[in-house]
Amino acid sequence: MAFKITARTLLELGAELIGSDxxxxxxxxxxxxxxxxxVVRIRVQSVLPYSRFRHAIDLVDQGEMPLAEIRQNIEQWILPDAPAGAARPLLAALTGAMDASDFRRLLVEGYRDINxxxxxxxxxxxxxxxxxxxxxxxxxxxxxxxxxxxxxxxDDPSRTLxxxxxxxxxxxxxxxxxxxxxxxxxxESRWNDLAIDWTRFSHDSDALLEEIAVVPEQGPRKENxxxxxxxxxxxxLKGDWTRAKFGEMLNAEFSRMVDPFDRRRGNRLFRITYNDQQVTLPQIPQRLFDLAHAKVSARFEYLDNRQAQLVLDMEYRLNTHKKLVVTLPEVRLVSVTQSRSTRVLRRLGPFKVEFLWFNRLFLTAVEGLGTKSDVQAMVRQWAGGLMVFRDGFRINPYGGGDDDWLQLDKRAFGRRGYKLNRQQVIGRVNFTWRNRRLVEQTNREGLVDNEYKEALVSILQKVLEDFKTFSQNIEDELKQEDLTSVDVLKARVSKSKTEIQRRIREIAVDAPEQAGPLKEVERLVTALASQIDDVDTIIDDYKDERRKFVHLAGLGLMVELILHELGRSSSSTLNTLEGVDKSQLAGKLPAVFETLESQLRTLQKRIETLDPLSTSRRQTKETFTVEDLVQQVVDARDAQAKRHNVAVTISSASKQPWRIKAVRGMLIQILENLLSNSFYWLKQQAVVEPDLRPRIHIEIDQAANSIQISDNGPGIEVAEAEEIFKPFVTAKPPGEGNGLGLYIARELAEYHDWTLQLVGPAGEKVWRRFSLGLIGKGK
Ligand SMILES: Nc1ncnc2c1ncn2[C@@H]1O[C@H](COP(=O)(O)OP(=O)(O)OP(=O)(O)O)[C@@H](O)[C@H]1O
Ligand SMILES: [Mg+2]
Known part of the structure; x- marks a missing residue:
């Protein structure tokens, strides 16, 4: 025995599987x-619309209208742009019909041949x-x-399949x-013919597929x-193929079937006629490429040692001209895709991305293209996010119509008041037969969901996210010069305030033990909020616009920093708590809380110092021992270190304890930020390098006045040594980090006149050591 297949199964595989004509x-x-x-010639002949044909059949079946009148109606319904004489055979046959059933038969047969x-x-x-x-x-x-x-x-084969x-x-x-x-x-000397009548494969029949004979035959002799x-x-035909409908199909769908970035390709391949009139496919006007406010391209590729990397090339041209090329090595891609091994990345296969970005507000009329709204309409026609092509042919439906596969509109791409949405992006992803693990669904609606598709999506989102950050940074820079944006900043500050209050409540739920300090933070935030409400009176005191702006910018950034720190200290505390075996680590628990509390206290102080008019509130400095504090920070992460097999060591050359006077909470925060980065990247490195024995070493060097933290993770490219201290620079995926950690750490260091730098041996490509120099008046 074996499976039997009924003939109707074919309908499921064909007519019913596919979603669109x-x-x-x-x-x-x-x-x-x-x-x-x-070439592919597509020829549509549409003489009598399907709906009219069905209506005529109904009229015949009802038997109320004389046949001659039905025939006359049909004649009226013939589409005005039908090829001359195309309807004649049908109409002539109907004239000669003997009775209703003859008429009906002739109508059905005639309809079949003319459309x-x-x-x-x-x-x-x-x-x-x-x-x-x-x-x-x-x-x-x-x-x-x-x-x-x-x-x-x-090499690539010489044909497409x-x-x-x-x-x-x-x-x-x-x-x-x-x-x-x-x-x-x-x-061959003859043509070969095959005719199939699908009505024989009916849902109403139990016939088996093999019982329905379909026989190819020899056709006429060939001329040559x-x-x-x-x-x-x-x-x-089962639908109305009117010119308008067919035109819509060409514009919206067919024009994107072959890669529209290869502008002429569509019209070179397709020769399309509708009722014997030639139709061309619309193509992206070359001028749009020049008008784009930004251009981004990215390559996902493999090095000789088989490691994957992503190279991003971004160019921003709105009111300025800036370029940035970034290379993400495999370890960063492991992080982006949150992979547990490099297997998926290594097998995904190379691909390319290219997109144009437009800010609608800045589109203007263009000679040769049309008015402002013409140009906007042109962008709209091609926009929709990233389309996908394999060997130059589209994989539907990505990047069109209602499809938001990269969640451009939905996700946090609108963070910080800046939107990057599908309607601004005309773009595409190109892959080839080599990306075999990206498989089209049988219904031709996208790729099968699997780990390769997930990785692809994460990488593409990373490309978009990086572009967003890049363009946002440029916009921020431009704005710094634009002093009219005080209102914008004020709005941002008060938005962050609401966010802080929300977070505090969340933390309070997660760590009820901390209710006391959290209440205090909340009280301060409320005070801060009212201060921000008064900001108008404060800034009115500034006669000078620039100083007004600097004050507000400082305030805005500070609020964001606090927001970030609150989020981070709470989640790292929660992470630590999670790993604690309470029975065994009873002695360690206080360290965890002390760290959180110190951090919270620092935050309180920092909120207080936000009041620029008050000189009375200052962070208090106390005297303590560096060794003890470092030990406390390390102990707080003990459980995490055990979990990830990270060996954390501390060394100190001097026999004497090193006593300093400083703001305890701030030093804790600096060390915490550095440790948290080390932990994160060691975890990623372990994926790429399964034999890795992760290590973090903290060296307390009293003689040199420094604390140095190093690890054996991926390190940081020397070229980026300064870049990483700038705000919002991050290599972590969206949601994992917002690029403020090192910025804040350095800010806290500078508060004490200390220095914080990435250091390393000259000549090395990457550095893995942070040096905190405790010189200056904080000593
Ligand atoms: N225009 C054509 N010229 C020559 N051979 C054709 C043509 N159309 C179909 N065939 C043959 O019929 C086969 C079946 O086509 P069909 O599109 O159903 O499957 P396929 O192209 O192999 O795979 P897929 O389902 O992914 O499209 C093709 O593999 C090809 O051998
Ligand atoms: Mg095929």
Whole structure:
């Protein structure tokens, strides 16, 4: 025994699997490309709309209207732009109808012949044997077989093969009930014909597939035996193929079927006619590329040692001209994709991304393109996020219509009041047959969800996120010069305030033990809020616009820093608590809380110091021992260190304890920030390097007045040694870090006149050591 297949199964695989007429037609076009045809001719003839035809049938069946009158109606319904004489055979036949059932039959047959969609090519064609053995085999491996023989080590083959599943052609049954194939190979003397009437594969029948005979036949003699190619005609159409509808399909869908960044390709490949009139596909105007306010390209590729890397090239051109090229090595990609091994990254296969970004507000009328709203409409037509192409052919539906696969609109891309949405982005991702693990769904609606697709999505989101940060930084810089933005800042400050209050409440839920200090923080935030409300009177005291701005900018940034610190100290405390085995570590618990409390106290103080008019409130400095404090910070992370097998060591050269006078909480915060980075990146490095024995070393050097923290993680490129201390610079994925840690750490150091730097041996490409120099008056 074996499975039996009913004939109706075919309907499920074809007519009902595919979601749109455009996709069905596209499947035929792809087959022509696979057959190495340089052109794909699409010919639509639409004489009598389907809805009118159905209506005429109903009229006949009702038997109330005289046949002559029905015929006259039909004549009226013939589309005005139908090819001359195309309706004549139908109308002539109807005139000669003997009775209603004859009329009905002639109408059905006549309709079948005058409306059709035809796809023809000059490809390899099929022999009679091919028709039998390949075309009539559901799930044929004729294309897949060849493609799977291609090896990743080889150069790109000289042909494109889009076919894979062996079912694409079945989608045409969605378009119409009748299919005819006429095909031939070079050298054959005759055409080969196949006709299929899909109504025989009915849901109402139990017939088995094998019982329904479908037989290819020899067709007429060829004029020239050298001719080769295939023509597939679908008739008995099931929809109204009006010019407007077909035009819409070309504009919205077909124009994006082949990579529109390769501007002329679409019209070189497709020759399209509607009722014998030639139609061209719209293409992205070249001028849009020049008008774009930013251009971004990215390559995901492999080094000789097989490691993956991502190279991002960004260019911002709105009111300025700035370029930035960033390379993310594999360890950063492991972090971005939150992978547990490099397997997925290494097998994903190379791909490229390119997109244009437009800020609608800055679009203007352009000579040769039209008015401002024309230009905006042009951007709108092509925008929609990142489309996806394999070997230059579209994988629907990404980056079009309602699709937001990278969650551009939904995600936190709108963070900090700055939006990056789909309507601003015209772009695409290009991959090839090499990305075999990215598999199209059988219904041709996107990629199958698997770990490779997930990695792809994370990497693309990272590209978008990095562009957002890059452009935001430029915008911020430009704004610093723009003194009219005081109101903008004020709004930002008060928005952050609300956010802080929300977070405090969250922390209070997670760590009820800390209710006391948290209440105090909240009280201070409320005080701060009212101070911000009064900000107008404060800044009115500044006669000088620039100083007014600097004051507000400082205030705004400070509020954001506090927000960040609150989030971080709470989550790191919670992480630590999670790993604590309470019975064993009873002695360690106080260290955890003391650290949190110290941090919270520092925060309180920092909120107080926000009051620029008050000189009375100052952070108090106390005298303490550096060794004890370092030990306390390390103890607080003991559980985490055990969990991740990180060996944390402390060394001190001097026998005497090192006593300093400083703000305790601030030093804790500096060390905490550095440790938290080390932990994070050691975890990522361990993924890339499974044999890694993660280490963090803290060296207390009283003689040199410094505390040095080093680890054996991925390190930081020397070229970025200063960059990392700037606000909002982060290599972590969105949500993991907002790039303020080191900025704050250095700010806290500078409060004491200390220095904080990344250091390392000259000549090395990456450095792994932070040096905190405790010189100056804080000593
Ligand atoms: N225009 C054509 N010229 C030559 N051969 C064709 C043509 N159309 C279809 N074929 C043959 O019919 C086979 C079946 O086509 P079909 O689109 O159903 O499957 P496929 O292209 O192999 O895979 P997929 O389902 O992924 O499209 C093709 O593999 C090809 O051998
Ligand atoms: Mg195919």
């Amino acid at each position: 455009a996709v069905a037609l596209y499947e035929l076009a792809k087959n022509s490309v696979d057959a190495r045809s340089p 059709f969609v035809e796809v023809s090519d000059d490809g390899e064609g099929m022999s009679l044997h091919d028709l039998e053995e390949i075309f009539l085999t559901i799930g044929t491996r004729s294309r897949r077989k060849e493609k799977s023989a291609w090896s990743d080590q080889d 889009l076919g894979d599943k062996g079912v694409g052609r079945l989608s045409v049954m969605r378009l119409g009930e009748h299919l005819s194939v006429r095909t031939t190979k070079a050298g 035996p050298d001719i080769h190619g295939t023509t597939i005609r679908v008739s008995w």
